[in-house]
Amino acid sequence: MAQRLLRRTCQTCKGSGKGSTTGIYAGRCEKCLGTGYYGRIAVYEIMTMNDELRKRTAQNADAVTIAEIARRHGMRTMIDDARDKVGMGLTDEREIARVLS
Numbered sequence: 001m002a003q004r005l006l007r008r009t010c011q012t013c014k015g016s017g018k019g020s021t022t023g024i025y026a027g028r029c030e031k032c033l034g035t036g037y038y039g040r041i042a043v044y045e046i047m048t049m050n051d052e053l054r055k056r057t058a059q060n061a062d063a064v065t066i067a068e069i070a071r072r073h074g075m076r077t078m079i080d081d082a083r084d085k086v087g088m089g090l091t092d093e094r095e096i097a098r099v100l101s
């Protein structure tokens, strides 16, 4: 299993970074201080073993081959997981580009 941390889109300002109209944070979201991000979320990639993978691993297949087989058997990559989380408003494409590319 692999895991990476992405910045979580601020749920208060929905990533806009804009918030309060008064006070010291005027024009900026008080929660994320105008960055548009607050906290972290983890994205995962889980490889489930199957007969073909077991066989190829035993034959010392290289990592690229193993990854191809895993994908063919429906493994979801970290990017797939991250895209779902973008859809849920938890992070954004910029974070995928920054961390996973």
Ligand SMILES: [Zn+2]
Pocket: 010, 011, 012, 013, 014, 015, 016, 017, 018, 019, 029, 030, 031, 032, 033, 034, 035, 036, 037, 038
């Ligand atoms: Zn915010």
